[in-house]
Each structure stands twice: as C-alpha cells, then as structure tokens.
Amino acid sequence: MPDAPVRVRFAPSPTGLLHIGGLRTALYNYLLARQTGGAFVLRIEDTDRSRFDADAEQDILDGLAWAGLTTDEGPTQGGAVGPYRQSERRARYDEAARRLLDQGDAYVAFDTPEALEALREGGAAYDATTRGDLDNAVARGEEEARRRVEAGEPHVVRLKVPAGETVAFRDEVRGDVSFDTSDVDDQVLVKSDGMPTYHLANVVDDHAMGITDVIRGEEWLSSVPKHVLLYRALGWEPPRMAHLPLILSPNGGKLSKRSAGRLGIPVSVREYREAGYEPEAVVNFLALLGWNPGDDRELFSLDELAEAFSVDRIGRSGAQFSLDKLEWFNGQHLRALGPAEIARRARPAVDARWGEGGVGEGALVAAAALLRERIAKAADLADAGYLLGHDPETYDPAGVKKRWKDDSARLVALYADRLEAEDAFTEESTEAAMRQLAEDEGVGFGRVVHPARLAVTGVTAGAGMFETLVVVGREATVRRLRRAAEVLG
Incomplete structure (x- = not known):
C-alpha cells in the first residue's frame, strides 16, 4: 500500500457511454488518491478515431460528476501535465516512436490486411518466429523500408519483442506475474494513420504525467509485458500496477452487454441514473464489488470508503453482480436522506409524470416523509399520485x-x-x-x-x-x- 501521495488516472476511451465497470475502475483510483492525499487525473484516450464518439466524453464527465468522483486534473480544468486528451499529445508519441526505431526496439511494417488475415488463419502470430518472413524492415532491410516510408507507402510501427525472455513484474492484486516473450506478439505501436495505439500512448502518458499507480481492469493484464518492454526500452521506471477482478454475471461468466441485457441489468452509468438509482448507493455497491473493508461493514459514504480503502484488500476472484443487492443498498442510502432531499431527487420523475408544476413542493415533501421507508427509489414517489393531489382514476x-x-x-x-x-x-x-x-x-x-x-x-x-x-x-x-x-x- 502506498505510504505517500499517489498520482493515479482514469483513462477511458470516448467510444460509447461510460460502462458501470469503468465507473468501478474510476472509483478505486479516486479512493486511493483521496486516502493518500494524492491526485486523481482524468485522461481521455481518444486515439482510435474510427470509433470516436463526440458525445462520449461529456457522458464520461457527467457520470463521474453524478457519482461524486471529482477529478484534480483533466480536460475541463487542465493541469500542469496537460493536455489531457491523447489526440492533442501526438508529438510526444511521435518522439517516442522515433526513439524506439532508432534504438532497434521497433520496426516499420508494410503488411496488407490480406497478408495479416492469412497469418492469423494459419494459426501464427506476428512475432520473432514470423517477422523475418513478412513485409517489414526486419525482412526487407532498413534502407528499403526507409525508401518506402519516404515514398508515402502505408505502414505501421511494431514493437520488436525479444525472443526467449521472461518478463516478470509484481501486480498489487495478483502478486508476482511473469510472461514468456514467446507468447507476446510484436504489437502495433503506431497505426497507418500515424496515431499511436493504446499501448504506446498509455506508456508515454503515464510516464509524462508522473502516474505512480495504475489501477485498471483484469482484461489489460496480458498487455503488461508489452508495457514493461516499452518502459525498459525507453529507460523509464514502470508505475505500480493493480488489475481488478472481473465483474461476473449473476449466472456466472463475465458480465457482458449481451448477458446483462438478457438479465435486465443496466450496463451504462447513464442507465443507472435514468433508472433512479441513488449515486451514493451505486458507489457503495461498486466499492464492495471486488474489495472488502476487512470487517462486517456494508454501508459507507464516499468519504468513509476513502478512509477504509486499501489495494491489498482487492480480491483476485471475479465479483458477482447482484441487482437485488444494489436495490438493497439503494433503499438504505435513500432512507438516510431527509424528506426534502428525497423530494428534490424525485422531482424530475414527478414532473415527467404529472407535469411541471403539477405537484406542489409541500405535497411532495410530505409524500417523501410518509413513504421513505417503503420506496426503493426516489422516483417511485411519482407513482404515489394519491399523495400528490391526484385522485385515483382506477381501483386495483x-x-x-x-x-x-x-x-x-x-x-x-x-x-x-x-x-x-x-x-x-x-x-x-x-x-x-x-x-x-x-x-x-x-x-x-x-x-x-x-x-x-x-x-x-x-x-x-x-x-x-x-x-x-x-x-x-x-x-x-x-x-x-x-x-x-x-x-x-
């Protein structure tokens, strides 16, 4: 556990709505920053322009604000190590790529999509065993490669993964982890459009921004050997790393969009907001979805979570999602609010149901006071029209x-x-x-x-x-x- 202020980052890609699993990742980073008196940085990883969604960045900002996860640095407020959108940091990636090429730790490749597809269909990877037979600077020679690049021929830059080595590192959740480089492919670092891939941009930015701890999902664990090799080639010290367990479906297996949809489980943070869940309840629920405080406590405020949080209490096993448990948390946090606050949170749903101005403030607060022990969500007050000045039109x-x-x-x-x-x-x-x-x-x-x-x-x-x-x-x-x-x- 860090004993000094940390610098952590939440680095989502603006390709769609903020996922509930992404909010958990942001939460754990936020908690570690607050506990140590460090900095919580938001970095928008928007180098994949083919999947870029112009509205997604705002959805990310809205989701973090709704959950109460205030960032210290980011694209809206700036900071000393900006800019905080990767699309605005390309010069740094170009410099790192040139350095890797000059050192022989990377090479340019000209392979067509058809050739790469044939390689995959043959069950082979683009690595030390195959690179000499493909269309790249290793096979064709540096001089020919330079001439083709200068002629404007489409190309990518690939990491030259050394053969026969073991890449070892310590994961703060899983302990000592190692990979044989024979299982690591020559990852593309710069795409044919000149934009960096996640792997190069991630390493360059984490170093440039002084990130001390990386907390992210388990799906990135297999990418760590590539990142460690990049840090080594660039002469930089890697940050501490912690990879979070998967969020599992109630029926087992990863909670995918498909399985969640089949079970009626919201996937995006926006869906939870629109469904009327209290942000305090969602945050409390997510915090315990992979981490435990070491005692029997279940109900926490955000400040209490920051005080209790520790990376070494994050579990290795997947955490099973339970909508029933979230409903319970929602009820508990809702009942901790005063009637006036419940009424305030219920107001949008009430106005949508009964028309703006259709229910007076006094009636709404009185209904909240009466039903606070019986409702699951503040928005449920909209269903109690009989308390809001509306005579029942039908009888059960x-x-x-x-x-x-x-x-x-x-x-x-x-x-x-x-x-x-x-x-x-x-x-x-x-x-x-x-x-x-x-x-x-x-x-x-x-x-x-x-x-x-x-x-x-x-x-x-x-x-x-x-x-x-x-x-x-x-x-x-x-x-x-x-x-x-x-x-x-």
Missing part, C-alpha cells in the same frame, strides 16, 4: 374483489360524513372516527379500513392509513370516499 381490481363488500359503499359514505363533521383532522381523530363507526354499525374494524384505503388511494397496501389520510387532506379524502361509494357501488 384484485383489491376490489377481495376488499369491497356489499356494505362497503354505505360504510365509506358514512365515514366521509363523520370526517366532514369532525372539528379536527389528525391521525388520532380520523382513527377514532373510524373505530366509532365500526362499533356503531356492529362490524369489524377491517370492514371499514380496507375499503376506505381502496377508496382514497386506489390500492390495498401502503403507509399507515391515518397518516395517509392526513397527507391527503380532509377535502380530498371526503371526496374520494364518496366517489368510490358511487363508482364501486
């Missing part, structure tokens, strides 16, 4: 069949009369009036309370009956009781 058919008896219309009408005549309209007075009515009519209490709830709310379950009536108000309660008596008969 199953509830009507079960709860609406032959005498229900008469009893709820009588209850309306008594509530209208009462001086007070409180939880105590509305309950007393109902109990007295049941006694006077010689029926059980349930004979009145169940049809009355159905009449006032349209459903058969909810918060406390008399608390609900007070939030609904006397006038609306009486009106709804009489309407149900008329409509349901």
Whole structure:
C-alpha cells in the first residue's frame, strides 16, 4: 500500500457511454488518491478515431460528476501535465516512436490486411518466429523500408519483442506475474494513420504525467509485458500496477452487454441514473464489488470508503453482480436522506409524470416523509399520485374483489360524513372516527379500513392509513370516499 501521495488516472476511451465497470475502475483510483492525499487525473484516450464518439466524453464527465468522483486534473480544468486528451499529445508519441526505431526496439511494417488475415488463419502470430518472413524492415532491410516510408507507402510501427525472455513484474492484486516473450506478439505501436495505439500512448502518458499507480481492469493484464518492454526500452521506471477482478454475471461468466441485457441489468452509468438509482448507493455497491473493508461493514459514504480503502484488500476472484443487492443498498442510502432531499431527487420523475408544476413542493415533501421507508427509489414517489393531489382514476381490481363488500359503499359514505363533521383532522381523530363507526354499525374494524384505503388511494397496501389520510387532506379524502361509494357501488 502506498505510504505517500499517489498520482493515479482514469483513462477511458470516448467510444460509447461510460460502462458501470469503468465507473468501478474510476472509483478505486479516486479512493486511493483521496486516502493518500494524492491526485486523481482524468485522461481521455481518444486515439482510435474510427470509433470516436463526440458525445462520449461529456457522458464520461457527467457520470463521474453524478457519482461524486471529482477529478484534480483533466480536460475541463487542465493541469500542469496537460493536455489531457491523447489526440492533442501526438508529438510526444511521435518522439517516442522515433526513439524506439532508432534504438532497434521497433520496426516499420508494410503488411496488407490480406497478408495479416492469412497469418492469423494459419494459426501464427506476428512475432520473432514470423517477422523475418513478412513485409517489414526486419525482412526487407532498413534502407528499403526507409525508401518506402519516404515514398508515402502505408505502414505501421511494431514493437520488436525479444525472443526467449521472461518478463516478470509484481501486480498489487495478483502478486508476482511473469510472461514468456514467446507468447507476446510484436504489437502495433503506431497505426497507418500515424496515431499511436493504446499501448504506446498509455506508456508515454503515464510516464509524462508522473502516474505512480495504475489501477485498471483484469482484461489489460496480458498487455503488461508489452508495457514493461516499452518502459525498459525507453529507460523509464514502470508505475505500480493493480488489475481488478472481473465483474461476473449473476449466472456466472463475465458480465457482458449481451448477458446483462438478457438479465435486465443496466450496463451504462447513464442507465443507472435514468433508472433512479441513488449515486451514493451505486458507489457503495461498486466499492464492495471486488474489495472488502476487512470487517462486517456494508454501508459507507464516499468519504468513509476513502478512509477504509486499501489495494491489498482487492480480491483476485471475479465479483458477482447482484441487482437485488444494489436495490438493497439503494433503499438504505435513500432512507438516510431527509424528506426534502428525497423530494428534490424525485422531482424530475414527478414532473415527467404529472407535469411541471403539477405537484406542489409541500405535497411532495410530505409524500417523501410518509413513504421513505417503503420506496426503493426516489422516483417511485411519482407513482404515489394519491399523495400528490391526484385522485385515483382506477381501483386495483384484485383489491376490489377481495376488499369491497356489499356494505362497503354505505360504510365509506358514512365515514366521509363523520370526517366532514369532525372539528379536527389528525391521525388520532380520523382513527377514532373510524373505530366509532365500526362499533356503531356492529362490524369489524377491517370492514371499514380496507375499503376506505381502496377508496382514497386506489390500492390495498401502503403507509399507515391515518397518516395517509392526513397527507391527503380532509377535502380530498371526503371526496374520494364518496366517489368510490358511487363508482364501486
């Protein structure tokens, strides 16, 4: 575990919406930076221009802001080691590529897509065993290669991976790891359009930006030997590295877009936002999806996570995603909020459902106070129209069949009369009036309370009956009781 301030980075590619796994990677980097008093850097890796999505960078920024992961340096606020978009840093990559070529640690190659496809179909890799038989500077000679480059012939730059070596490094999660270079191909470092690949740009930028610790997904583990060879060739010290375990589907296997879609699990951070999940709950859930605090605690604020986090408690095994567990976290964090804050977060969904200005602030806060223990998401308040000044338009058919008896219309009408005549309209007075009515009519209490709830709310379950009536108000309660008596008969 670092005992000094670190410099970490989150380096997404703007090729689509921010993935929930990407947010976990950003979170772990953020937590380590905050715990050590270091810096959390956002770097946009946009060198793949064929897959570039102009809106994706904004989605990344929005997702990080929603989760509360404030960056210290990045494309919006700048910093001492910018620019923070790789498309604006090309001169650095060109310089590194020239240096690698001059040293003999890289070479230019002219192979056509057809030749590369034939190589793959033959089960071979582009490496020390095949490079001498292909169309490159190693096979054709440096002078011919230089002449073809100067003539403008399309080419790439490849890393010259040495044969018969073992590349060893220490991973902060997995311990000592080693790869035989016979299993490492001659990776393309510069593409035919002159842009660097991830591997070269990643190494150059991590060094130039002073990154001390790299925390990223397990899928990049097999790329580390190439990066170590690049660091060695360029004479630079590699950062500490930690590769996070995969996020697994509830049914086992990697949580891919396809498996997530089949199980109804949102994939992008935007989907979680739009579904009404609380950011604190998503962050808490993701933090424990691969890391544990070493005790039984489950509920954390972002600051508490930063205090407790340590890389050495990240597990090696894949972490299984559970939407049910996320729902539980969401409920816990929601109930920790005050009614006014719940109402604020519910407002967009309420306005979308009932129209802007269709629900007053007082009614919304009162509904939040009443239902905070019963709702899973703040947006669920939009479904409680009966608390937001909207009379029920329909009545639950199953509830009507079960709860609406032959005498229900008469009893709820009588209850309306008594509530209208009462001086007070409180939880105590509305309950007393109902109990007295049941006694006077010689029926059980349930004979009145169940049809009355159905009449006032349209459903058969909810918060406390008399608390609900007070939030609904006397006038609306009486009106709804009489309407149900008329409509349901």
